[in-house]
Every structure is written in structure tokens, then in C-alpha cells.
Amino acid sequence: MSLRLRSTAFVSALVGLVSLANVALAQNSVVVVELFTSQGCSSCPPADEIFAELADRDDVIALGQHVHYWDYLGWKDKFAQESFATRQEYLNMNIPSKYRRVTPQMIFNGQSQLAGANASKIKQEIKKIGSQKALAEMQLTTKGNVISIDIKALKGRMKPSDIHLVHYIKEASVPIERGENSGRTVKYTNIVSSWETIGQWNGRGRQTWTYTLTKDQPFAVVVQAKDYGPVYVAQSND
Numbered sequence: 001m002s003l004r005l006r007s008t009a010f011v012s013a014l015v016g017l018v019s020l021a022n023v024a025l026a027q028n029s030v031v032v033v034e035l036f037t038s039q040g041c042s043s044c045p046p047a048d049e050i051f052a053e054l055a056d057r058d059d060v061i062a063l064g065q066h067v068h069y070w071d072y073l074g075w076k077d078k079f080a081q082e083s084f085a086t087r088q089e090y091l092n093m094n095i096p097s098k099y100r101r102v103t104p105q106m107i108f109n110g111q112s113q114l115a116g117a118n119a120s121k122i123k124q125e126i127k128k129i130g131s132q133k134a135l136a137e138m139q140l141t142t143k144g145n146v147i148s149i150d151i152k153a154l155k156g157r158m159k160p161s162d163i164h165l166v167h168y169i170k171e172a173s174v175p176i177e178r179g180e181n182s183g184r185t186v187k188y189t190n191i192v193s194s195w196e197t198i199g200q201w202n203g204r205g206r207q208t209w210t211y212t213l214t215k216d217q218p219f220a221v222v223v224q225a226k227d228y229g230p231v232y233v234a235q236s237n238d
Contacts (some may be wrong), residue, residue, distance in 0.1 A: 015022050031130045032061045032222055032234045033122075034107045036088045037188075040070035041075040042180035046117035047104030052189040054122070059130055061236050063166055069101060075179030079191050081173075087195070090228040109231040110224055136233040138220060145213045149221055151201055151233065158203030158232055159225040167194045167217040170238070176208045193217060200226075 035051045037044045055062035065084035066077045088107075089100050092146075097113050099105065105115045106122060108129045114121055135155055141148040149163065168189040176184050199209050201223060213219070220236040 006028065008136065029130060029134055030059050030061050030234060030236075031126050032063065032109050032220075032231045034066055034091075035062065035064045035190045036084065036101075036103055036105045036107070037064060038067050038070040038080065039174060039176055039181060039186065040073045040075045040179045041103045043117070044104045045181065045184070045186050047106070048186060048188060050117055050119050051106070052187065054126070055189045058078065061222075061234050063168060063192050063193075063220065063222075064188060064190050065192045066188075067101070067103060068176050070103065070179075073179045075176055078174070079169075079188065079193075083195065083236060087228070094228050110228065111230050134233070136223065138221065138223060138233045138235050140235050140237060142237060147213060147221075147237075149199075149209045149211065149225060150206070151208075152206040153204055158204050159199075159200050159229060161201045161223050161225050161229075161232060162197045163199040163201060163209065164222040164224060165194075165196050165198045165211065166192055167193045167215050168219070168220060170218060182204060 033054055035047060037048055051062055051064060052123045054060045066079035067085040067088065068077060068080035068082055069085055071077060071080065085101060091107050091110060092099050092148040095111060095113055101114060102115045104117060105113055108125050111129060112125060114125055134159055137152050137154055139150045171187065171189055172191060173185055173187045176182060176186060198211055201207055218236065220234060222231055222234040225233045
């Protein structure tokens with residue numbers, strides 16, 4: 001089956017325990033790539049494979065969000081959350097996109113999108129977004145289950161931003177028993193299990209926050225302009 005598209009009306013609608021030695025994580029220039037995928041979508045596995053390769057890159061933070069709106073085809077995606085479909089809709093409202101809901105779809109730093117599984121175009125988009133001058137820097141320091149988040153503006157004043165804490169599962173292989181992918185076992189990578197807003201940054205100067213984790217999973221901190229704007233800076237502990 002070709003690319004799966006679904007348009008809908010606009011939707012208006014962390015905690016974690018990590019056992020780590022004391023470590024300071026220096027900020028790198030990375031691109032946040034969000035993949036919206038579904039176990040019920042037959043055109044998604046090629047994108048899932050490309051996404052797995054992206055997750056191994058040092059210049060990418062890959063965050064896979066499973067959506068629920070293809071569950072009616074006969075297979076319920078066990079990783080899907082309605083909030084991910086809502087996030088996808090909001091992002092597509094704010095970037096050059098003709099979509100509200102489409103799978104597979106990758107969104108790059110909240111600025112641009114590609115639907116489908118064209119590896120060459122995806123790599124070109126990462127290169128383009130990654131070449132932009134950094135507007136902010138971040139340092140994460142982890143001590144036991146407490147993280148310290150230090151954010152600094154590098155140029156002028158950013159828009160007020162949300163600080164997101166995103167936990168994810170590194171990898172899982174799923175035997176799919178019904179629906180369009182029936183009989184296939186698909187490997188999924190960096191599967192988002194929770195996406196929470198844990199603070200706000202005014203976009204100026206330098207600020208530091210601390211947060212206590214209660215989930216033993218890898219995580220990323222994503223600083224994104226409010227109302228689903230561009231991602232200014234992000235970092236993973238993985």
C-alpha cells in the first residue's frame with residue numbers, strides 16, 4: 001500500500017528513575033527527528049528501518065511516536081498514544097505541510113517535514129536543518145535520579161519555550177498478527193513512552209532547572225518554542 005494519509009478536524013485538546021553515575025553531558029549540535037508511525041500501516045516499515053539508522057547517528061535525536069488512528073484496520077498498536085497524534089496535528093499546522101495526519105512522517109526540529117520513506121531526502125533535510133546556526137546551548141548534568149538542565153541563549157532573545165522531557169524505549173520487535181502488516185515482525189527504535197512538559201524558559205539569558213526522574217528509561221530534553229514552534233536545542237542521555 002502507498003503512503004497512508006488521514007485528514008481530520010484540528011484537535012484542541014516525568015517522571016522516571018535512572019541509575020547513572022555523576023556525568024556532565026556536553027551540548028552537541030543535533031537535529032530532533034520525530035517519526036510518526038503505526039503498527040497498522042503497511043507503508044511504515046521502510047520508514048521504521050531508516051529511522052533505526054538515524055538513531056545511531058551522533059547528530060540526530062530520534063524520537064518515534066506511534067499513533068492510534070490506524071488501529072481500526074484490525075491491529076491495535078501497543079505503543080500508540082492519542083497525545084502523539086495530537087502533537088502531530090499541531091506540528092503540521094505550524095510548518096509548511098499539507099498534512100494533519102499522515103504515516104509515515106518525519107518532522108525535523110519542528111521546522112519541516114517529509115512524508116514517506118525516501119532515505120536520500122531525509123538525509124538531505126537533516127543536513128540542511130543541522131547546518132543552521134545554534135541559537136541556544138544546553139548542558140545536562142545527571143546525579144543519581146536528579147537531572148540539572150542548564151540553558152543559555154547564544155544570540156539575542158528566543159521566543160518563550162517549553163522544556164520537554166521525553167522518555168523512550170530503545171528497541172522492541174513486535175510480531176503483528178492482524179491488519180495490513182499481519183504476519184510480519186517489525187523492529188521499532190527509540191519508541192517514545194512519555195512526553196511531558198516540565199518547565200518553561202523565557203528565551204533570554206541563562207537559566208537552570210532541576211528535575212527528579214522516576215523512570216528507568218533513556219530520555220531526551222527538548223527545548224521548543226511555545227505552541228509547537230521550532231526546536232532551539234535538545235540533548236539525550238543515551
